[in-house]
Amino acid sequence: MIPLVFIHSGYQSYLEYSLRQCKLANPESAVFLLGDDANKNRFPFVTHVPITALNAEQSDEFTRLYVHRSTNPHWYELLCLVRWFYVQAFMEEWQLDAVFVADSDVMLYKNCSRYAAWAHRNDRQQSAYCRADYQTTNPYSWLASAHSSYWSRPGIRDFCQYLLHTYQTPANQSRLEEKWQYHQKNALAGGVSDMALLYLYADDYPDRVINLLQPSAETSQSLPEVFDLNISIANNRLENEYELDSRQLKKVAWNQHQYVGFNRILNQNCLFNSLHFQGLSKRYIHRYYQGTDLRLHRLGQEVAHRFSPVLKPVYRLKNGLKRILNS
Numbered sequence: 001m002i003p004l005v006f007i008h009s010g011y012q013s014y015l016e017y018s019l020r021q022c023k024l025a026n027p028e029s030a031v032f033l034l035g036d037d038a039n040k041n042r043f044p045f046v047t048h049v050p051i052t053a054l055n056a057e058q059s060d061e062f063t064r065l066y067v068h069r070s071t072n073p074h075w076y077e078l079l080c081l082v083r084w085f086y087v088q089a090f091m092e093e094w095q096l097d098a099v100f101v102a103d104s105d106v107m108l109y110k111n112c113s114r115y116a117a118w119a120h121r122n123d124r125q126q127s128a129y130c131r132a133d134y135q136t137t138n139p140y141s142w143l144a145s146a147h148s149s150y151w152s153r154p155g156i157r158d159f160c161q162y163l164l165h166t167y168q169t170p171a172n173q174s175r176l177e178e179k180w181q182y183h184q185k186n187a188l189a190g191g192v193s194d195m196a197l198l199y200l201y202a203d204d205y206p207d208r209v210i211n212l213l214q215p216s217a218e219t220s221q222s223l224p225e226v227f228d229l230n231i232s233i234a235n236n237r238l239e240n241e242y243e244l245d246s247r248q249l250k251k252v253a254w255n256q257h258q259y260v261g262f263n264r265i266l267n268q269n270c271l272f273n274s275l276h277f278q279g280l281s282k283r284y285i286h287r288y289y290q291g292t293d294l295r296l297h298r299l300g301q302e303v304a305h306r307f308s309p310v311l312k313p314v315y316r317l318k319n320g321l322k323r324i325l326n327s
Contacts, residue, residue: 070191110273126155213237
């Protein structure tokens, strides 16, 4: 069974749901959390690995090479990139041939060892992640993400070498600079992130990467399966691929241990192996948990969600009074 890996700093309530949902869908797989003291010893079914204890020497070399080209903070973009060196170090130290890596705001409903496109991959296909193929007004959108991703050990080594080579080579640096200059000229947020490098890697080596946004199925499957790019948008691999509900989330329904959504391009339902609660959509994550535990926790989340417009002014007043009293 393929091990599952999460990387998270600190503790937020949604971590309860993503980790527990992952274990529900993958009861026989080992679950690892590359984390810190704030999330240590919280989950008895998770093997906690202090991320600072991993010997990721190449991350130091990459940090020295890194050139910041983003409107996002330097520390944030660098962290998103160097995490892959920590995944590599983890796989090397634990001698793992392959892993599934998920962001902590991803809810998994699939036994990841049984995803056909990965299980039956050819020898050249060493990684799998999400890459969108729709056009935008920005020719440098370069939309790819590994919030849900498979990595073989040769695959993560190859991608980390690609990151180093990109920042060591003037020609590759110029590609990144072109993107950054376009963002600056057009006053666009963002810039060069790990998403851009994942996109370029798949573009340069298309035979090495499986696209998790591509609906796929074995002959025995009644419906194709797919991973979610972002629950808050209708786009997935293609533009307006799925319907949205009244909350502007992907319109999905629970059906026999998996969520189902209607694919407008294929004109049929697809099974969602995951849902990605990026950004503000995290407030809904507790509603998509399929376990029978955490009832009080879920009730607390629901109360906080429903009454947050009322409670926010109260919290601001309370914090203001504290500052006055402590001054």
